[in-house]
Amino acid sequence: MIKVTLKDGSIIEVEKGTKVSEIAKSLSQGLYKKALSAKINGKRSELMAEINEDCELEILTFEDEDGKWTLRHTGSHILAQAVKRLYPKVKLAIGPAIENGFYYDFEADFSFTPEILEKIEKEMQKIIKEDLVLERFELPRSEAIEYVRNKDEDYKVELIQDLPEDSIISFYKQGEFVDLCAGPHVPSTKKVKSVKLLSLAGAYWRGDEKKKMLQRIYGTAFSKQSELEAYLNMLEEAKKRDHRKIGKELGLFAMHEEGPGFPFFYPKGMVLRNLLEDYWREVHRKSGYDEIKTPIILSESLWHQSGHWDHYKENMYFTKIDEEDFAIKPMNCPGSILVYKDGMHSYKELPIRLAELGLVHRHELSGALHGLMRVRCFTQDDAHIFMTKEQITDEVVDVIKLIDDFYKKFGFDYFVELSTRPENSMGSDEDWELATSGLKSALDKAGLKYKINEGDGAFYGPKIDFHLRDCIGRTWQCGTVQLDFQMPERFDISYIGADSEKHRPVMVHRVVFGSIERFIGILIEHFAGAFPTWLSPVQVKVLPISEKFHDYAKEVEKQLKEKDIRVETDFRAEKIGYKIREGRMERVPYLLIVGEKEVENNEVSVRSRKNGDEGVSSLDSFIEKIQKEVKTKENYLVQS
Incomplete structure (x- = not known):
């Protein structure tokens, strides 16, 4: 047994x-x-x-992530089968499951259209009803190549040829359809109860711009129709909240063709950005961090020493200065190490916490760029902490607490993953075991539940990732804590221990925002542009009913500005109803309407985004109310 x-x-x-x-x-x-x-x-x-x-x-x-993955992986095979039934000459490339769905890449001598997608989706639904069993079979590599070559599937031939000669190649059969695949799959097509094709895109074969452009069909699958409908409703809500659209409407940022992937922040966007940076600095000062600034261009040799050259050079930008090779930094850590190394340190000084709002540049394919969410330059809110091995658990617990407090301020909840050693890594088994157990110990001490994400750590150490959940249920990976034994070794950094001997410190890399640009994009979509008062670029808009009340409106504006309240006044010759509608469209937290009664009584009529008409108030009382709201950083969501 x-x-x-x-x-x-x-x-x-x-x-x-x-x-x-x-x-x-x-x-x-x-x-x-x-x-x-x-x-x-x-x-x-x-x-x-x-x-x-x-x-x-x-x-x-389906309640398990790996269960979802399996169902959606089978969904991609159903998509490919439907395409081959309808258009037998189309060639198959790859079709993996991805977060929230799947895709399949095809080579076709015609363009897929929304009408064609509709036909394909109907054929997929037929295949599901046919309840086709998925059967696995295997062939030696040479036979597998011949098998797919006979089917005229060039891309599959290439995939198999890239595998070792002694490989045994697996395939999956469902009805008349067979696909090269490692699996696993659900038992039959009937298990994939609800499917929806979502969009089309172009995709280079194997992500290589020099290779053929294929057509990619994205779809999703669920185990219940009600779950699919809820997901589609979420996508519709996400479209309304698109940070690119709202960012343009509110004058926060823009992307220009002269700088693809390089965002331009406008005055109101800079107000929001500076508020976030100011809060970040406040939190880090209180938590014992010292802020530094390191150059964005450093010698290429530094990146060889750090290990980034071997693991990251495809994502880096390079330049020459005085005939010497330099690189634009993709990460801040080597610069922080040089700051630490520029002096001798005692164990009594540790931990040393160096924080930096560092601008980094990384090469992204043009097709991957997406507003502020995927850019080519961004500001990482990095911190690098240098400590003894004995300090690992307590220090990481403190970082976890800082991140937890930070996210709660914005109204986010989150879940945590612990990512372990990847295949392409550096360092000894002993160091990796010590680093991984150190992070586990910190998570357990902090009382956080977490999921193990096997093989997804950084090349120099394991990491804890924080995934924010926004108000419509989407998740975003932002904060991370990475434990590193490798770079201290590579840069030969040390501290003097109690025994007066040199010892190697342990290094923690950590971010909270992750990328300020991306965090702003997430905030825009989370709040649908209706930021809480403390974050709003414009907190108050003064709306005089007519020109004869402009002087009083100017006085109200002046008093608000003296109290550091961000205010604009609408002096246009428009009806008050129109001005109110415009103020609401701009998501301003408070509209102050001033007319004859307000002038006579030295008051303002208050309309808030949260409560609507709040009646009349003395200006002093209103200022006191808004100052309290800003000081406490009160957070609330309103309907978009």
Whole structure:
């Protein structure tokens, strides 16, 4: 008999060769119906897989991320099958599952259109109803190449040729359709209950601008129609909140063709940006950080020393100065290390916390650029902390607390992932084990639940990632904490210990915003441009009913400015109803209407974005109210 350890720690015994689906059925009929795939010893697998040795087993449903991934992976195969049924001469490239859906790349001698997508989607729904079983089979590499060559699938041939000669190549068959694939998949097409094709895009084969441009179809899949409808409603809401559209409407920022991927911040956008930076500085001063500034251009040799050259040079920009090779920095850490290294440090000084709002540049493909969310230059709110090994847990706990307090100020909740050693990494097993256990210990001490993200750490160390959840349920990776034993070694930095000997410090890399530009984009979409009062570029708009009240409006504006309240006055010869509508469209938190009664009583009529008409108030009382709101950084959301 085989011993199987389940997710809850319980152990069951099954006969050798028992399928995972049979185990799911024996556990619960409800689980069996909902089951999509499995994890065997932490590795994605299928319900069709047989259990032939003692193992850990997790049955996955759509509630699990890996269950979603499996269902959507099968969705991509259904898409490819539908395309081949309708257009047999189209060639297949790749079709992975991605966050929230899937895509497939095709080579076709015609352009896919919305009308064609509609036809493809109907064919997909037919395939789902046909309840086609997904069957895996394997071939030696040479036979696999011949097999796909006979099908005239050039891209598949290339993929197989890139694999080692002794590889065994797996395929999946559903009905008449066969695709090259490592799997896993759900048992049959019927499990993919609800699909929707969402958009079209161009994509270079294998992401290489020198290779052929293919057509990419994006789609998504859910286990219930109601879940799909909720997701589509969220996408519609996201369109309304698009930071590029709102940013332009509110005069915050713009992108120009003269600088693709290089954002221009306008005066109101700079107000918002400076408020965020001021708050960042306030938090870091109180938490014992010293701010530094390092150059954006540094010698190419520095990036060889840091390891970025071997792992990151494709994303870097270069220049020559006096015939010497230089690089524009893609990261701030080497500069911070040079600051630390420029002096001798005692263990009594540690931890040393150096913070920097550093401008970095990274090369992104033009097709990947997206407003402020994906740019070629951005400001990282970096900090690099130098400490002893004994200080790791407490210091990382403090960083976690700082990040937690920071996000709560903006009304975000979040979830956490711990990313472990990637394949392309540097350093010893011992260092990686110590770094990973240090981060785990800090997370446990901070009382945070977290998910392990195997193999997704930085090349120099494991990391903790913070994923913000906005008001419509989308997630954004922002903050990160990375533990690094490698760069202190590469740069030969040290401190003098209690034994008067030199010791190697441990280094933490961490960001809170991640990228200020991207964080602004997230804030715009989270608040739909209706920022809380403390963040609003314009906090108050004064609206005189007619020209004869302009002098009083100017006096109101003057008194507000004297109290550091950001204010504009609308002196246009428009009706007051029109001015109020315009103020609301501009998402201004407070509109102050002034007319004859207000002048007579030295008052203002207050309309707030949050509560609507708040009646009349003395100017002093209104100023006191708004100052309190700004001081406490009161946060609230309003309907977009």
